[in-house]
Amino acid sequence: MMTALLRTEGLTKHFPVRRGTLRRQAGTVQAVTDVSFQLDADETLAIVGESGCGKSTLGRALLRLHEPSGGKVWLKDMDITALNHQGLREARKHMQIIFQDPFGSLNPRMTVRETLSEPLLLHGLATSATVRAETDRLIDLCGLARWHAERYPHEFSGGQRQRVGIARALATRPMLIVCDEPVSALDVSVQAQIVNLLQDLQRELGMAYVFISHDLAVVRHIARKVAVMYLGRIVEEATTEALFTSPRHPYTRMLIDSAPRPDPTALRHKASAKGGTPSALAMPSGCAFHPRCVLADDRCRTIRPELRQVGQSRVACHFAETAISDNVVPTRADSPALMRRLAVLEQARAGQK
Numbered sequence: 001m002m003t004a005l006l007r008t009e010g011l012t013k014h015f016p017v018r019r020g021t022l023r024r025q026a027g028t029v030q031a032v033t034d035v036s037f038q039l040d041a042d043e044t045l046a047i048v049g050e051s052g053c054g055k056s057t058l059g060r061a062l063l064r065l066h067e068p069s070g071g072k073v074w075l076k077d078m079d080i081t082a083l084n085h086q087g088l089r090e091a092r093k094h095m096q097i098i099f100q101d102p103f104g105s106l107n108p109r110m111t112v113r114e115t116l117s118e119p120l121l122l123h124g125l126a127t128s129a130t131v132r133a134e135t136d137r138l139i140d141l142c143g144l145a146r147w148h149a150e151r152y153p154h155e156f157s158g159g160q161r162q163r164v165g166i167a168r169a170l171a172t173r174p175m176l177i178v179c180d181e182p183v184s185a186l187d188v189s190v191q192a193q194i195v196n197l198l199q200d201l202q203r204e205l206g207m208a209y210v211f212i213s214h215d216l217a218v219v220r221h222i223a224r225k226v227a228v229m230y231l232g233r234i235v236e237e238a239t240t241e242a243l244f245t246s247p248r249h250p251y252t253r254m255l256i257d258s259a260p261r262p263d264p265t266a267l268r269h270k271a272s273a274k275g276g277t278p279s280a281l282a283m284p285s286g287c288a289f290h291p292r293c294v295l296a297d298d299r300c301r302t303i304r305p306e307l308r309q310v311g312q313s314r315v316a317c318h319f320a321e322t323a324i325s326d327n328v329v330p331t332r333a334d335s336p337a338l339m340r341r342l343a344v345l346e347q348a349r350a351g352q353k
């Protein structure tokens with residue numbers, strides 16, 4: 001059996017919340033809980049969900065930029081979670097991260113050439129004799145002009161700065177890049193250029209991406225698989241095709257329905273949800289989505305659904321088998337009784353088959 005490039009098992013990151021002058025622990029933010037997935041070389045897995053659902057924490061925990069509270073991360077057969085300081089430093093060569101705002105992560109006093117030279121020399125990937133040619137190669141790869149090399153971050157536009165961020169991530173020839181909202185801060189036309197660049201680089205260099213985004217249009221374009229997170233847990237995971245054509249979890253349906261889309265007839269359901277996002281500090285009982293879900297019944301309020309295979313998806317919902325199919329009439333978000341009725345009808349229909 002081929003080993004997956006990246007594999008997590010039960011990955012968890014909880015933050016203690018401290019209050020008062022004695023800094024006593026007053027609670028726990030369950031930012032990421034029990035996340036398991038795997039990713040092959042050349043593949044892109046998107047992590048989607050609303051703000052605060054734990055996407056960035058998960059991305060950072062993969063690289064141990066946040067020390068996990070539990071669970072495992074393997075890069076090929078290397079147990080990242082078991083590495084000591086030196087081992088982790090070595091492993092970081094193989095896994096890089098790019099951020100939404102590269103300005104925050106680029107040293108303002110270093111030119112592009114200096115920024116790119118640093119990791120090359122640090123990891124012994126270039127010598128003083130070869131570093132110039134190697135930085136030129138990275139600059140070419142990321143669509144920057146050679147004369148950009150002697151410039152400083154503040155002299156660039158947002159899109160160009162992101163190209164520098166990508167070039168720096170590529171310097172160590174990683175197998176995996178975690179892209180944390182890499183285009184969210186950019187103008188739409190520039191977003192497309194950066195997304196295309198990431199795709200071209202993947203084709204050329206064969207890296208895997210974990211692509212964190214709240215923008216479903218971008219995700220649909222770039223990812224082969226999507227994991228939907230809700231309050232720290234994966235609630236649905238499927239191929240991009242399956243997720244967008246037949247979402248199984250009511251939360252996934254809500255995200256898709258509420259996303260701006262160019263074709264208004266593409267999906268006909270109204271958002272099947274009510275209320276706002278609860279917090280990872282006060283986790284609801286049972287299914288964490290139940291306070292917002294129009295399908296929720298007593299079971300959802302008390303028993304947390306496990307992720308299980310349903311059709312082409314892994315999904316954590318008691319109603320996953322009875323998900324309302326795309327050919328039912330449009331439903332109203334403010335009519336939970338109707339939604340429940342439709343679910344029951346679907347269940348009955350499934351039972352007759």
Ligand SMILES: Nc1ncnc2c1ncn2[C@@H]1O[C@H](COP(=O)(O)OP(=O)(O)OP(=O)(O)O)[C@@H](O)[C@H]1O
Nearest residue numbers: 015029031049050051052053054055056057058280
């Ligand atoms: N260092 C920290 N200490 C305490 N709580 C944290 C810390 N970092 C994140 N959190 C909390 O963990 C939860 C998940 O945050 P995270 O930033 O991972 O979500 P996100 O989905 O990436 O959101 P966004 O899209 O807004 O960045 C939130 O409730 C957040 O407040």
